[in-house]
Amino acid sequence: MKIGLVGLTQTGKTTLFSLLTQTRVSPDKMGTNAGMARVPDGRIDFLSGLYQPKKTTYAQIEFIDVAGLAVSQDGHGSGSGKFLQDVRPCDALAHVLRAFEHDAVIHPEVSLNPARDLEAVETELLFSDLEMVEKRIERIKTGKKITAENQAELARMERCYEWMEQGGSMRDMDLTEAERTEMRNYAFLTEKPRLAAVNLDENQYKSGEYPQKEALVQLCGQMNIPLLEINAQMELEISELSGEDKAMFMEDLGLRETGIEALAREVYKHLGLISFLTAGEDEVRAWTIRKGTAAREAAGKIHSDIERGFIRAEVVKYKDILELGKMAKVKEAGRFRLEGKEYVVEDGDVINFRFNV
Ligand SMILES: Nc1nc2c(ncn2[C@@H]2O[C@H](COP(=O)(O)OP(=O)(O)O)[C@@H](O)[C@H]2O)c(=O)[nH]1
Ligand SMILES: [Mg+2]
Structure with a gap:
């Protein structure tokens, strides 16, 4: 299971990645980071206490800290080559959106608007899919062989093109089960399950208010994707504290659930995943399977x-x-x-x- 953290630059992707994988990646580090995150599971904690096994193994999710997308004034993405390359192998995508205020960090689009940023990244995914559809149509049309299969594919691709040109994502397209299976072979980027995490600063997290919240809530509702509120920076700092201090700071911040708990829960729910468990003196372990x-x-x-x-x-x-x-x-x-x-x-x-x- 590979989840890509996607977003514009400076939204807190690397900070969130460090938190999830419990590694310290310098924010200045270039290139793509990949790492495993342990899925917290109270059931494993309990069974491990009961069996005192030699080994305790939690479920794991792999996170990819995808290269950030810079958006220029005309609203078109730059640096999208690397971005698309990173996104392709992911099973699902988590949008990391910036709402936090931070003097030292200049937001690429200046004003804080996580809904607009979400759309910018979605547009990039859609353009990539559209380009592929276009090429495919072109290939069939200029091809020498005209087969019934070819013609059926052409009709499907033209339907796709029309849908996507109007901003529709593959995931929302009205397809029969058979058509959907067929379409899966093309590995459309907008077919990937998505969720959104809006990264807040301390005050926003406490008050539950941040710029353009309504627009973001509405957009996520329209896209039918879950929206999580996180504070990656603060949580990363807290995660490095020891037990007692940790509990105190968590309470002080009103941290109801850790980032990985919230993300793992949504990823499992959204991707239709469940865990079964095995327990014995050798090992207590969680195994992830599809529902x-x-x-x-x-x-x-x-x-x-x-x-x-x-x-x-x-x-x-x-x-x-x-x-x-x-x-x-x-x-x-x-x-x-x-x-x-x-x-x-x-x-x-x-x-x-x-x-x-
Ligand atoms: N105030 C605040 N700053 C954050 C938060 N998350 C990240 N930052 C800061 O924003 C800057 C960019 O974060 P980074 O994780 O490198 O963003 P990336 O470009 O998306 O990988 C860094 O200076 C972080 O310390 C947050 O939740 N609150
Ligand atoms: Mg980064």
């Missing part, structure tokens, strides 16, 4: 041998362990089930796979 994954396929996440030799999944619900305090009690109470390979795994299932190789 709707069957037991046997989920087993393959752990090892292909377990998938191949799958017999049964012994499934216990995490909340039953939490309620009864330990696995033995849950089993005593008969609250476990033996499921077959077709069983659809649920979030929070604690699974022991029985297999034979």
Whole structure:
């Protein structure tokens, strides 16, 4: 799972990246940063306390600190080559938008307007898709072979072109399931799931007010994407403190949830991801799968041998362990089930796979 942090320059992407991956990247560092972030999970904390395993492994999300987009006066992006190159391999994109006031930081567009900035980045993605569609249409039209397949593709691409020319993104296009699958082969940038994080300063974070908030809320509503409020700078500083100070500063700032908690939650929800858990004396671990994954396929996440030799999944619900305090009690109470390979795994299932190789 790769999430790209995208935005104009100076919006706090690198600061957020440092926070999420717990690395210290100098803001002046050029080039693209990539790193893993641990997904906080209270269930893993609890099970780890219970089993005292040799190893505890949380789910992880990879974040890419995408090269910032500079926007010139005519509203057209510059430096978009590197930006697009970074964005392409990402599974989803998180817009990092600037609302914070900072004397030393000159915003590329001078006035603070996160909605306008969001649109500037979206336009860049859309232009890239449009260009690809245009090229494809051109290729088919000038091609020698005229096949039925070609003609069907041409019709599809022309529909795409019309839609995108009016500012529509691939994700919102009205397509049948079959068409959507077909379209996926082109890897449209505007097909990628997106969310938005507006980066606030301390006062804005406390008051919940910032420039052009209404416009941003409205735009995200229209795009049907979640909008998170973060304070990357402050949170990064707090994350470097020790336990007691940390709690005090978090409370003082009114930090309800850490950036990674909020982002991970939205990424999981938005991408249709869930976690199942495994617990034992060797390891307590969270595994990320897509919602709707069957037991046997989920087993393959752990090892292909377990998938191949799958017999049964012994499934216990995490909340039953939490309620009864330990696995033995849950089993005593008969609250476990033996499921077959077709069983659809649920979030929070604690699974022991029985297999034979
Ligand atoms: N006040 C304030 N400053 C921030 C915040 N986030 C980042 N900054 C500052 O803004 C500048 C640009 O941040 P950076 O992360 O390098 O932005 P990037 O260009 O998007 O990677 C740095 O000087 C940061 O210290 C924030 O939440 N509040
Ligand atoms: Mg940066």
